[in-house]
Amino acid sequence: MRERNAESAEGAELNQLEGALAKKEHSLQALYCQLGKSVLELADGEKEKIDILVDDIIETRKKLVAIRQEIECPECMTYNPNDSRYCRRCGTPIK
Ligand SMILES: [Zn+2]
Numbered sequence: 001m002r003e004r005n006a007e008s009a010e011g012a013e014l015n016q017l018e019g020a021l022a023k024k025e026h027s028l029q030a031l032y033c034q035l036g037k038s039v040l041e042l043a044d045g046e047k048e049k050i051d052i053l054v055d056d057i058i059e060t061r062k063k064l065v066a067i068r069q070e071i072e073c074p075e076c077m078t079y080n081p082n083d084s085r086y087c088r089r090c091g092t093p094i095k
Contacts, residue, residue, distance in 0.1 A: 064070075070079040071094055073087035080087055084094050 065079050069082040071082050071084060072079055073090060073092055073094060075092040076087060076090045078087055078089040080094060086093055
């Protein structure tokens with residue numbers, strides 16, 4: 001009888017610990033999930049800013065190329081000064 005009581009007390013403590021552990025693990029999972037969501041939201045906002053900046057840089061570069069009347073290399077697509085005879089990057093002759 002005494003042993004059985006000890007066993008059931010042990011069993012109750014085991015159940016309690018398992019329950020507490022499951023709750024804590026669940027809380028940890030929820031925190032990880034929340035963290036993941038906020039990182040994704042932050043990345044989304046930053047990605048939009050980066051896309052806008054990249055588009056702006058491309059447009060500015062196009063204007064510069066047009067004003068300088070640079071010539072695009074037929075091989076590597078690098079822009080070269082309009083008096084170039086060879087591509088400054090790959091050496092392909094440019095007419
Ligand atoms: Zn080239």
